[in-house]
Amino acid sequence: MKVVSVSQMRGLEQAAIEDCGVPSLLLMENAAAGFLMALERETGPVAGKKIHVFCGRGNNGGDGFAIARMAHNLHADVTITLLFDEASAEGDAKTNLEIVKKMGIPFSAAGGGISCDIIVDAIFGTGFHGEIEGNAKSCIDAINNSGAFIASVDIPSGVSADTGHASASSVFADLCVTFAALKPGHLLFPGRGHFQKLIKGNISVPREVINELRSGYDVIDNSKRELIPKRETNSHKGSFGKALAFVGSAGMSGAAVLSSSAILKSGAGMATAAVPETVLGAVCAHLTSVMTVPLPCENGSLAEPAADLLLEKLKHQDVLLAGCGIGTSDAAKKTICRLVTENEKPMVLDADGLNAVSGCTELLLEKKCELILTPHIVEFSRLTGLTVLKIKENPILAAREFAQKFQVTLVLKDAVTVVAAKDGTVFISPSSNSGLATAGSGDVLAGIITGLLSQGARPEHAAVGGVYLHLAAGNIARKAKGEYGMTSEDLLSSVPAAFMEEIDIAPDIKEW
Numbered sequence: 009m010k011v012v013s014v015s016q017m018r019g020l021e022q023a024a025i026e027d028c029g030v031p032s033l034l035l036m037e038n039a040a041a042g043f044l045m046a047l048e049r050e051t052g053p054v055a056g057k058k059i060h061v062f063c064g065r066g067n068n069g070g071d072g073f074a075i076a077r078m079a080h081n082l083h084a085d086v087t088i089t090l091l092f093d094e095a096s097a098e099g100d101a102k103t104n105l106e107i108v109k110k111m112g113i114p115f116s117a118a119g120g121g122i123s124c125d126i127i128v129d130a131i132f133g134t135g136f137h138g139e140i141e142g143n144a145k146s147c148i149d150a151i152n153n154s155g156a157f158i159a160s161v162d163i164p165s166g167v168s169a170d171t172g173h174a175s176a177s178s179v180f181a182d183l184c185v186t187f188a189a190l191k192p193g194h195l196l197f198p199g200r201g202h203f204q205k206l207i208k209g210n211i212s213v214p215r216e217v218i219n220e221l222r223s224g225y226d227v228i229d230n231s232k233r234e235l236i237p238k239r240e241t242n243s244h245k246g247s248f249g250k251a252l253a254f255v256g257s258a259g260m261s262g263a264a265v266l267s268s269s270a271i272l273k274s275g276a277g278m279a280t281a282a283v284p285e286t287v288l289g290a291v292c293a294h295l296t297s298v299m300t301v302p303l304p305c306e307n308g309s310l311a312e313p314a315a316d317l318l319l320e321k322l323k324h325q326d327v328l329l330a331g332c333g334i335g336t337s338d339a340a341k342k343t344i345c346r347l348v349t350e351n352e353k354p355m356v357l358d359a360d361g362l363n364a365v366s367g368c369t370e371l372l373l374e375k376k377c378e379l380i381l382t383p384h385i386v387e388f389s390r391l392t393g394l395t396v397l398k399i400k401e402n403p404i405l406a407a408r409e410f411a412q413k414f415q416v417t418l419v420l421k422d423a424v425t426v427v428a429a430k431d432g433t434v435f436i437s438p439s440s441n442s443g444l445a446t447a448g449s450g451d452v453l454a455g456i457i458t459g460l461l462s463q464g465a466r467p468e469h470a471a472v473g474g475v476y477l478h479l480a481a482g483n484i485a486r487k488a489k490g491e492y493g494m495t496s497e498d499l500l501s502s503v504p505a506a507f508m509e510e511i512d513i514a515p516d517i518k519e520w
């Protein structure tokens with residue numbers, strides 16, 4: 009699924025209009041026809057239904073006039089409300105406004121009660137920025153409280169198409185129909201929460217024009233299954249890589265079990281959990297296929313010579329996972345810093361491993377390895393010094409800047425996870441599952457990514473494929489146990505099935 013920014017979308021439209029000669033009015037006509045087709049699929053025929061179309065001053069409003077005309081021709085009972093001074097209409101929007109006026113479609117002033125079956129929200133589209141104020145605010149509040157089926161044209165009015173930021177008064181739609189490509193605001197919260205279903209339609213921007221654009225965005229959809237490394241039949245366990253996991257500490261032996269088990273369940277040939285000797289017994293009690301290595305301790309917790317032992321072991325390993333449940337002791341921090349700067353094998357750094365380098369992120373520039381970082385938003389806040397609020401304002405930008413600056417692959421975990429590759433390409437997960445917000449879920453993700461890495465996947469492929477499989481496994485676990493009751497053990501046991509069958513991780517987002 010293609011994702012483009014607002015300015016890239018304008019570029020696509022310009023290319024269609026200027027380079028290919030597609031008239032802009034035709035794009036608007038197609039947008040309106042496609043919108044109505046999608047609407048009728050959801051609500052049944054519009055004939056005989058009361059439809060109220062709210063139109064803003066831009067081309068989103070222009071789409072609204074064309075939709076009103078087409079719905080009228082299909083025998084719907086259509087009313088239009090303008091949210092702007094009619095004299096300021098321009099271009100294609102003005103053309104369509106003049107047509108509906110000549111057709112005699114009734115207009116009603118903003119401000120009255122709304123009583124209809126379907127509301128078409130064509131107030132603001134991709135041109136919206138800032139906040140909703142004035143009569144648009146009271147109108148949107150009335151739309152949201154109307155009880156009608158609400159269908160938004162392109163994006164719910166009040167949501168920023170570039171960032172997903174939602175103005176305090178923004179439309180909550182049952183259906184949103186967008187055109188040519190998704191925008192980041194369809195995928196990122198809070199915008200993602202402003203529609204129930206998203207349909208992307210074709211408006212005759214030529215396929216080649218869309219395909220040629222390297223937008224720098226991508227969606228982690230089912231097509232990402234192709235990133236799962238292929239397995240040769242003529243193989244042995246060495247073919248699929250050896251992974252070492254520096255994980256676990258007193259009170260967090262489960263992180264060691266979940267993460268190292270996930271490595272094996274994701275297809276690695278061998279996995280070894282290197283854990284403080286004081287928790288070895290607890291870890292071994294839950295592991296059979298994963299090997300273990302005891303790390304030296306002093307006074308019950310990890311001792312600094314652990315770093316030498318790990319670096320020695322790594323000579324015979326293919327990949328490293330470090331950080332899940334290792335705690336925040338000085339020795340754990342020093343061990344992580346040495347692993348980051350001295351290890352040469354592809355490495356996944358998670359959880360306390362990320363906390364260890366917070367405040368000294370310049371160490372990341374000294375790395376000799378391919379590095380994947382998997383922070384959740386609070387860990388990312390510690391890493392960058394940015395507030396959580398600031399990151400949430402534009403997570404794509406924050407993730408991209410960090411990945412490019414430190415030349416790492418970054419998996420920024422939140423309700424919507426964003427993966428940023430070293431070249432700045434950003435991959436956005438298209439759905440969320442509150443059941444994944446459970447202790448140990450991140451350990452499983454780190455293990456899956458390490459498992460893919462050990463089979464030779466490139467870092468960004470391991471990260472994107474890992475996020476896909478984690479979501480798919482989460483959906484399988486949710487089906488069996490529900491969002492409330494599913495635990496990381498359920499998630500872990502669902503990982504093999506996620507590899508086996510195609511799970512539609514974004515059933516609410518469709519293309520036609």
Ligand SMILES: NC(=O)C1=CN([C@@H]2O[C@H](COP(=O)(O)OP(=O)(O)OC[C@H]3O[C@@H](n4cnc5c(N)ncnc54)[C@H](O)[C@@H]3O)[C@@H](O)[C@H]2O)[C@@H](O)CC1
Pocket residue numbers: 021032035036039064065066067068069070071131132133134135136137138139140141161162163187211
């Ligand atoms: N350009 C094209 O070829 C096509 C455009 N299409 C439609 O055109 C839309 C984009 O059109 P526009 O660029 O005209 O943008 P919009 O229709 O989103 O409207 C922008 C207008 O709203 C105003 N505005 C922005 N933020 C505001 C705020 N906070 N408070 C009050 N006013 C605000 C702007 O000053 C501008 O006048 C798309 O979303 C889509 O619906 C479709 O018709 C397909 C073809």
Ligand SMILES: [K+]
Pocket residue numbers: 068129130131132133160161162163164165
């Ligand atoms: K809209």
